Amino acid sequence: MSQTQMMKGIIDGCLLAIIAKKECYGYEMAESLSEYGFDTISEGTIYPLLMRMQREGLVTSVLRNSTAGPKRKYYSLTSEGKQELTEFQTRWFQLEKCVNAVIKEGI
Amino acid sequence: MSQTQMMKGIIDGCLLAIIAKKECYGYEMAESLSEYGFDTISEGTIYPLLMRMQREGLVTSVLRNSTAGPKRKYYSLTSEGKQELTEFQTRWFQLEKCVNAVIKEGI
DNA sequence: TCTCACTATCTTGTATTACAAGGTATATAT
DNA sequence: ATATATACCTTGTAATACAAGATAGTGAGA
Numbered sequence: 456m457s458q459t460q461m462m463k464g465i466i467d468g469c470l471l472a473i474i475a476k477k478e479c480y481g482y483e484m485a486e487s488l489s490e491y492g493f494d495t496i497s498e499g500t501i502y503p504l505l506m507r508m509q510r511e512g513l514v515t516s517v518l519r520n521s522t523a524g525p526k527r528k529y530y531s532l533t534s535e536g537k538q539e540l541t542e543f544q545t546r547w548f549q550l551e552k553c554v555n556a557v558i559k560e561g562i
Numbered sequence: 563m564s565q566t567q568m569m570k571g572i573i574d575g576c577l578l579a580i581i582a583k584k585e586c587y588g589y590e591m592a593e594s595l596s597e598y599g600f601d602t603i604s605e606g607t608i609y610p611l612l613m614r615m616q617r618e619g620l621v622t623s624v625l626r627n628s629t630a631g632p633k634r635k636y637y638s639l640t641s642e643g644k645q646e647l648t649e650f651q652t653r654w655f656q657l658e659k660c661v662n663a664v665i666k667e668g669i
Numbered sequence: 670t671c672t673c674a675c676t677a678t679c680t681t682g683t684a685t686t687a688c689a690a691g692g693t694a695t696a697t698a699t
Numbered sequence: 700a701t702a703t704a705t706a707c708c709t710t711g712t713a714a715t716a717c718a719a720g721a722t723a724g725t726g727a728g729a
Contacts, residue, residue: 521705525705553599630724
């Protein structure tokens with residue numbers, strides 16, 4: 456069992472939460488997740504997720520010039536994305552409650 | 563994004579926690595997880611996980627007669643299993659902290 | 670008796686996931 | 700020139716959770 460496996464399905468929601476705070480690009484999100492305390496999350500994980508969420512209509516993107524490298528693809532939430540974030544938060548709090556119940560209490 | 567995806571990698575640890583409380587068999591663990599508030603977790607999920615964890619030396623099993631159906635395969639934690647449970651708890655609390663930070667706070 | 674419901678385990682096939690590894694390309698500093 | 704940091708993307712792989720279904724024992728009621 457690895458930290459990796461425990462992450463499954465949760466990174467998506469965290470990316471939505473990060474984008475909700477401010478318009479943001481993939482490379483920046485990877486750094487942001489590290490600052491929040493996550494183990495380094497590969498760009499090979501993040502970029503496909505962003506592309507899938509765009510395909511699903513949860514986010515939109517625009518290219519903007521950077522002063523320090525190639526163009527950045529900035530993502531924003533759509534209204535569907537905002538709704539999905541809300542639903543993710545609900546699922547997360549539910550999961551948190553259940554796992555803590557199993558871990559901490561006796562039957 | 564589904565509840566399903568968010569579960570990935572977490573069920574293992576919850577099973578270890580349930581077995582730690584008392585010797586337990588697969589079918590019973592499925593019911594137990596429901597009582598803890600989890601959405602129904604398929605037996606097609608649980609049995610392969612138990613078999614994998616046995617293969618990895620985290621649990622052992624014994625067959626015992628049942629008064630109400632076929633024999634039950636009761637699982638117990640090995641010392642490796644106990645250690646893995648401890649490590650799972652550490653990883654879980656870390657994950658919990660990080661996800662809540664992303665969801666709740668601004669940068 | 671026979672059939673239904675419940676108990677209990679396991680297998681097969683599928684979609685999805687996270688990632689390592691590597692490729693491509695731009696900008697700045699040395 | 701070349702190195703470093705920035706920035707995006709693709710390919711191939713191992714693992715995951717599950718739906719669906721196979722198999723089988725037990726007990727209750729028609």
